[in-house]
Amino acid sequence: MSLSTRMRINQAHAFRMGHVTGVLQMSGEELDEHLLQTARDNPFLVVRQRRRGAIRAGGLADLMETLVADKPTGLYDHAMRELAGLMARDARMERLILGLIEELEPTGWIGRSVPEIAEKLGLGCDLVDMALTLVQKRISPTGLFARNLAECLRLQLEEQEALDSDTEAVLAHLHLLERGGPAALAQVAGLEDAMVARQLSRLRRLDPKPGTQFATDLTLTREPDVRIEPEGAGWRINFRSGTEATMAVLPKTAEVGAAEWRQAHSEARALKQALDLRQSALRKIVDVMVEVQGDFFRDGPEALQALTQTTIAERTGFHLSTVSRVLNGLLIEGPNGIVSAQALCPRSARRSGEDGAPKPKVMARLHSLLKTECTVHPLSDQRLSERLGAEGLAVSRRVVAKYRQELGFARATERRLGA
Numbered sequence: 001m002s003l004s005t006r007m008r009i010n011q012a013h014a015f016r017m018g019h020v021t022g023v024l025q026m027s028g029e030e031l032d033e034h035l036l037q038t039a040r041d042n043p044f045l046v047v048r049q050r051r052r053g054a055i056r057a058g059g060l061a062d063l064m065e066t067l068v069a070d071k072p073t074g075l076y077d078h079a080m081r082e083l084a085g086l087m088a089r090d091a092r093m094e095r096l097i098l099g100l101i102e103e104l105e106p107t108g109w110i111g112r113s114v115p116e117i118a119e120k121l122g123l124g125c126d127l128v129d130m131a132l133t134l135v136q137k138r139i140s141p142t143g144l145f146a147r148n149l150a151e152c153l154r155l156q157l158e159e160q161e162a163l164d165s166d167t168e169a170v171l172a173h174l175h176l177l178e179r180g181g182p183a184a185l186a187q188v189a190g191l192e193d194a195m196v197a198r199q200l201s202r203l204r205r206l207d208p209k210p211g212t213q214f215a216t217d218l219t220l221t222r223e224p225d226v227r228i229e230p231e232g233a234g235w236r237i238n239f240r241s242g243t244e245a246t247m248a249v250l251p252k253t254a255e256v257g258a259a260e261w262r263q264a265h266s267e268a269r270a271l272k273q274a275l276d277l278r279q280s281a282l283r284k285i286v287d288v289m290v291e292v293q294g295d296f297f298r299d300g301p302e303a304l305q306a307l308t309q310t311t312i313a314e315r316t317g318f319h320l321s322t323v324s325r326v327l328n329g330l331l332i333e334g335p336n337g338i339v340s341a342q343a344l345c346p347r348s349a350r351r352s353g354e355d356g357a358p359k360p361k362v363m364a365r366l367h368s369l370l371k372t373e374c375t376v377h378p379l380s381d382q383r384l385s386e387r388l389g390a391e392g393l394a395v396s397r398r399v400v401a402k403y404r405q406e407l408g409f410a411r412a413t414e415r416r417l418g419a
Helices: 003-025 028-041 060-066 075-082 091-102 114-121 125-138 149-159 165-172 176-189 193-204 210-214 259-299 309-316 320-327 359-371 381-390 397-406 412-417
Strands: 045-048 226-231 234-239 247-249 331-334 337-340
Touching: 028 045, 028 259, 045 259, 075 091, 075 210, 075 320, 091 114, 091 125, 091 320, 114 125, 149 165, 165 176, 165 193, 176 193, 226 259, 234 259, 259 309, 259 320, 259 331, 309 320, 359 381, 359 397, 381 397
Parallel strands: 226 331
Antiparallel strands: 045 247, 226 234, 331 337
16 A cells, blocks of 8 residues: 555544544534534535525635634533643553543542542553643643642642742641641741741632633533433433434535545545434433433432443443543433533542442532531531431541531531521
8 A cells, every 4th residue: 555545544534533523522502503514515415404494515604614613611621622632642641631531620620549540540550640740731721630739739830930948838738727827837837927928928829720710501501412301210312403313415426526526525424424423422321321310310419329431431332532522511401400411420429439429419418417407416527427328328527527618517516506
């Protein structure tokens, strides 16, 4: 095979992969618009809307509109775009980075330790640590993929070349601020109070949670991609799209001999194949999610079950990256409202294993316990941990305290005084 032939084959393969990746990440609304725009320029592509006529070859202005890159729809989408070059290196690097992206929390930090991620991926800690360091240096804004607040701030200071020994001492003992304030931090760090005050002033100018700038409530901005309705003992699943069911590629005729016509026909076929893959992946992935989380749609957050993207990949036979792209930005509407598909794959409240209770489920039950407790004898964090454990939700006292604060409840002693 000649070099030019191999190059053409590689270019065609890259083009098809680009189509597949792009189509997988689109919402139903975005996909409709993309298909209609493409059909206006490609004479071999016919897209018939259910309530409108067919649209065929259009003008240059329509084509130019499709070339404008969409902005990221959220933190996961941003990370996927920023790290696409690294993931393209090889299959192992792609697996590592997808594993790290899956652990991103809304703050922009990762929710598990390196050893836990390594165990989950079946890889060595050194390899995961190396990949994490590389990702932290590549991603923007700086501070994403930090393991904690101190590392998030340190990464930003390193980028500004503003990290010195005094700052390192403050960052190393930053946790003391919550318990003892600046005075306790100064004493343990061996610094003057004035120096600690200056360092804290510098740190306050940094972004402690860089992931929050990507936080958008998609449920308020567009229609859901999937609707589920009760049907007997199960569910009926409806996939939103006004166009995809009636897309077709016209056959290539004998008159089509020019290179640009052959290319147009090839591109139409590639888009149709990408669309078929998206439909197949979307249906199988949603089927699994509805099967596992059926009680959630019926009874609410307290019925949420443990489910990971890795589990979905294993059950559907699709690659983890395909599952991740399909779930990114996907909205599902059920009897209790609209929910992000990623919210149905919650991280464990216990970071030590996959069998931990999902955080939304723990939060919902904890909120119920706190709302119905005896105000004269309120439940301590330890007692709440024991009550949750008795219900099969194994959560430590420290995690209970963290979730209680997130829910807006004070400590037991303060709740008793306020009764």
